[in-house]
Amino acid sequence: MGIALTIVGGLVLMTIAAAGFDYLGRRAKAAPADAARTRELERRLESLEARLEDRDERVAKLEGELAFLNRLLEDRTGGNGEAK
Numbered sequence: 001m002g003i004a005l006t007i008v009g010g011l012v013l014m015t016i017a018a019a020g021f022d023y024l025g026r027r028a029k030a031a032p033a034d035a036a037r038t039r040e041l042e043r044r045l046e047s048l049e050a051r052l053e054d055r056d057e058r059v060a061k062l063e064g065e066l067a068f069l070n071r072l073l074e075d076r077t078g079g080n081g082e083a084k
Helices: 002-077
Strands: none
């Protein structure tokens, strides 16, 4: 019984190894075609990150200006809700 399990286990392992190497071989063949697309996607991602960073800077600037305007409005009302 033990020898039968060893033989079956060996056959299963050989099948898994062959399938794994077949997968790796196919992936290696497809890599050159995917390389150009990958570079294009990386370029687009960098562009989007730059736009996001620019937008974040603009939002931070606007938030600072808004806080300044709120302080000015609070100073004009004197804290009682009426303009001086």
